Amino acid sequence: MxxxxxxxxxxxxxxxxxxxxxxxxxxxxxxxxxxxxxxxxxxxxxxxxxxxxxxxxxxxxxxxxxxxxxxxxxxxxxxxxxxxxxxxxxxxxxxxxxxxxxxxxxxxxxxxxxxxxxxxxxDPSFVEAAGDAARIAGPGFGRVATSRPQHVNVEFVSANPTGPLHIGNARGAFVGDLLCRVLEAAGHRVTREYYFNDFGQQVWNLGASVRAIRLGTAIPEDGYHGEYVRALAAELPEELLARAAASGDQADRIVGEWASERIRAGIEASLAYLGVRFDVWKSESSLYTDGSVEAAVARLRAAGHVYEQDGATWFRSTDFGDDKDRVIRKSSGDYTYFGSDIGYVAEKFGRGYDHLIYIWGADHHGTVARVRNAAEAMGFDRDAVEMLLVAWVRFVRDGIEVSMSKRAGEFITLDDLLAEVGVDAARWFFGSRAHTSGIDFDIELAKKQSNENPVYYVQYAHARIRSILRKAEDSGMRAADSLAGALGGDAISRGLAILALRLPEVVEDAAAAHEAQGVTAYATELATAFHAFYRDRRVVDPDDPATSAARLTLVETVRLSLANSLALLGISAPESM
RNA sequence: GCGCCCGUAGCUCAGUGGAUAGAGCGUCAGGUUGCGGACCUGAAGGUCGUGGGUUCGAGUCCCGCCGGGCGCGCCA
Known part of the structure; x- marks a missing residue:
């Protein structure tokens, strides 16, 4: 409209x-x-x-x-x-x-x-025609065709598989998935990507910890603790343990890689339960085995932005406004994390994306400029490399902050969170807040207030409409095929219809802003408007079948808009509650 | 010290430069013989941290200051 x-x-x-x-x-x-x-x-x-x-x-x-x-x-x-x-x-x-x-x-x-x-x-007849078009579009109502569709890579969560996802990782998962959904609804093609580190010291430490528990020796100082490590130790196959022992100094790596993959699979399952399915699981080591990092460094070198000093390889980041140059490859011969970043950004562009979005914790903001600098230095469009920094969530239980440490095994897992507050409520919570603002999440409050959570308010409106439609059907009434003539004389009906038809605009704005909260706000507003309409206008009236048919059509239009809004957020639209 | 983010109602948070700054929760007062009361109506509650500037118009943009968070490695 x-x-x-x-x-x-x-x-x-x-x-x-x-x-x-x-x-x-x-x-x-x-x-x-x-x-x-x-x-x-x-x-x-x-x-x-x-x-x-x-x-x-x-x-x-x-x-x-x-x-x-x-x-x-x-x-x-x-x-x-x-x-x-x-x-x-x-x-x-x-x-x-x-x-x-x-x-x-x-x-x-x-x-x-x-x-x-x-x-x-x-014009009322225009609104009526638009409503008819919306119902014909059905589940597709609310999707818009952008004039410049892009293939967007959205990389998020990307927690290293050294332990299950905890509630600290949760926000990125919700923010990333909601962004992907919004972009898709706005006509873009989206690839969801998870990047993880599957080698190096972390994996060795994990392996050492699992082996120590299994063998009954002390967990090393930098090792991992917690229930999940014990579980892994118990599940470790005897054959693998023996092979590790026989390998000498590779024992921790062998066990660590096994454990890491087990954890990664667990993370995948947690995310699937949350409703997030990744298209690509990208391991850091693959960037080395397939030559991506070397190729990217060569590309930088060819462009004249690389030099050697003190036995290390440097990127002249200061050419692009950075306050110091950055090491790509250490004098030890190992690449830095930044080296991986360079290879990765080039590798992503090599897959043909128009736009890259990284969703990172706010603590990574220091690396934003240098990765974009490197992309620019390699000849890519730096504006096509975008980082969304997700602010911290203070997790609170009854007003007291819950401190977490992955290594010490003290944390609340994402699975626990979802079991306590539910997927729908959690999605709504994160979907209704800007990713840039730090927020408090009181778990007890979230549970206690679950009945008053706005998400149930919206779902209730949907269930209520379903109930009305069932009621109408039972009394032999059906909705009219068209809204034609249904809105002209009634300001309340007209206002409700116009609001219900705003969804495409909401999607457009949400995609442009890279934020989902416009959708949650809209769904709340539409539910409110419906509840008010329901109070003021009788929908099913056996004495007035013509008006009833028109209102049933309007109500079905509202239901469609609510259902599609919820679907966009990955939240269920119940038939009854 | 430098850089990024944040500061809006009692609490948790919305608010692409537009007209009278909003929602939920909480508090107070009401509402259903007509389709789901997990609902509805009303009230109280704000110097939008602060001082300048730009603009016909600023919570929104720019600069300074105050307060909070985070980052400034040949760590990952």
Whole structure:
């Protein structure tokens, strides 16, 4: 809806310029994009545009005057029923024009308000047609076709498999998955990727710890403790233990690799339970065995950004604004973690992605610039490399912070969290908060308040609608095939329908912002509007089958929007509660 | 010291430069003979950390300051 109104305003502006009522933009003026937003106040219409105010300065005219000229053209648009035929159109404009040709002009009426707002009310028959189109689209309603679809790689969680996922890892998992879902709904192709370290000191320590427990010796100082290590020790096959012992100094590595893979599989299962399925599990060691790191360093060297000093290999990061150069390969011959990062970013681009998103903990912000620098130095577009830094969650139980240490084995696992508060509530919790702000998560509170959790409020609305539809069916009533004529006379029905049809706009905004919380906020608002509607309007009335049929159709439209919003968040939409 | 993030109602948090700053929880007062009361209506509660600046318009953008978190390795 919003896209079509935006297009209508754009067209009205063009025509006003053609007619001489609005001065053309001077050549040296910055381009002005037409914006259409939902006003906070319902008295200001369904949608409004600030175009006239933005034009005022470059056009050297009073905003009110410009607004009146554009409004006059918009009024004409409403009468013409949206028959367009302009030239010089973008893909988005083409799509909007095509949709308008089917649905009719979105413009019902236009008012100009000081200092120059264009306040637009939607045409009821347009809203009705849009509602019909939404129900035809069904599960696809709410998906939008972006004009620039991309293949996006989203790498997240990426916790090293030295222990089960804990609640500290949880936020990244939710944030990453929600971002992927939003991007997919906005028309992008998404690859979910998990990067993990499967070699090196950590794995040796893990192996040493498992062996120590199995053999009844002391766990080494840097070793891992905790119940899961004991479980692994108990499960370690005798044959593997013997082979490790026979290998001499490779014993810890052999056992460690086995344990690490077991843990990784466990992590995969936890994430699957949460509803996250990764497309790619990428091991750090593979970047060395397949030559990615060497190739990337060669590429950097060829571009003149690498030098040797003190026996180490350095990246001249200072060429790109860093405060110091960074070591890629240590004098010992081993690569640094940064070396892996360089190989990895190049390897990702080599797989053909248009855009890379890394979801990292806030403590990794120091490495953001240098990885982007390296990408730029290798000739990639640094703007295509994006890091989302997820702020910390303070986990709290009854007001007291829960401290965690993976090595000491003191932590609450993700599985525990989900068992306590449930997947739906947890998804909602993380989906309704910006990833950049630090938050408190009180586990006891989350459990205690589960009945008042907003997610249940939204789910309840959905279940309630299902119940109404069942009730109608039992009394032999059915929804009308079309909303046609159902909204014109009733402001409450009309407002509810318009709100229910906003989902595509919400998806668009969420994808642009890389945040899901617009979706949770929207679902809450729609549920609230439905509950109010339910109070004021009887849906199933045996004495008035015509009105009932129309309202059932409206209610089904609302249900669809709620169900699709919840599906987008990975949350269930129950038939009853 | 330098860099990044954060500071909005009692609490937990929303708020792509727009019109009267919102939600949930909590508190207080009410509502159902008509379809699910896990619901609805109303009230109280805010110098948007602070001082400047840009703008027709700033919670939002810029600068300074205060407060909190994190990072500044040939660690991973």
């Amino acid at each position: 919003r896209a079509l109104v935006r297009r209508a305003v754009e067209r009205a502006w063009e025509r006003a310029v053609a007619a001489g009522a609005v001065p053309a933009l001077p050549d040296d003026a910055a381009e002005i994009a037409v914006e259409v937003d939902r006003p906070a106040n319902v008295d200001h219409g369904d949608l409004s545009s600030n175009l006239a105010m933005k034009l005022a300065r470059p056009c050297r005219r009073a905003p009110l005057e410009l607004a009146l000229a554009i409004a006059a053209e918009l009024e004409r648009d409403a009468e013409a029923g949206g028959a367009y035929g302009g030239r010089d159109r973008t893909a988005a404009a083409e799509a909007a024009d095509a949709a308008t040709a089917v649905l009719g002009s979105p413009i019902g009426s236009v008012e100009v308000a000081p200092p120059g707002f264009l306040n637009i009310r939607l």
